[in-house]
Amino acid sequence: MISVLLASGYAGMAHAADYDGEWARGDGKARVLVAPCGSDICATNTWIKPGTPKEKKGDRLVMTIKRDADGVYSGSAFDPQRDMTYKLTLTVNGNSMTTKGCVVAGLICKGVDWTKIADTAKNGL
Template sequence: MKNAIAISMFLTVGFAGIAGAADYDGQWARGDGNARVSIAPCGSDICATNTWIKPGTPKEKKGDRLVMTIARGADGSYSGSAFDPQRDMTYKLTMTVNGNRMTTKGCVVAGLICRSVEWTKVVDTAKQGL
């Protein structure tokens, strides 16, 4: 049960590296409105780093990072593993990106305990000249 709590805590936070910009790169807002993450390459892996946490959100903080080792599947989704150094846990991870929407699913205990989270890509209006 502790694993279920830990996975829900981080996946509500929030992912062999893939070269170049991918459709998951960028800023993402969690569906519950309590967090934003930046997803980008970090060394040979991909990192999801908290860039904003709603004040009062327990056990989450700006700067927490999830290190992902993922590969793109034939169907356009990504799968692999994610390591959470804050909790010293590794999750089985799948990500599905469809335009400005993303769903992440993390599992522990041989896939018996899973949690899915919806995300929306954050549009940077300054870069669009707005």
């Protein structure tokens, strides 16, 4: 499951948002690229450790989020591969990010830690 991320108006921004870029999941089994996709933000799997069940390269999570405070974003995320929508909170602190996704009216939640490995602004993406 892609457990990720984010948004605060891309239009007219001279610099990338703090969540833009490529992130490695804390368990070492996945990497995602977080970037704009239309009016939303997408987290797309760029690498999945072989043998990781239920995930594949190219899977995408579409996020509709807004900034609540410095480095904190909230909203929802849609996983088209599983046809599921999650309540999402994303917290970014430098090169560290934590995502928390909840289903079933917020009763079942899972948090995931991430480490930034690349910045889309620096890579020209």
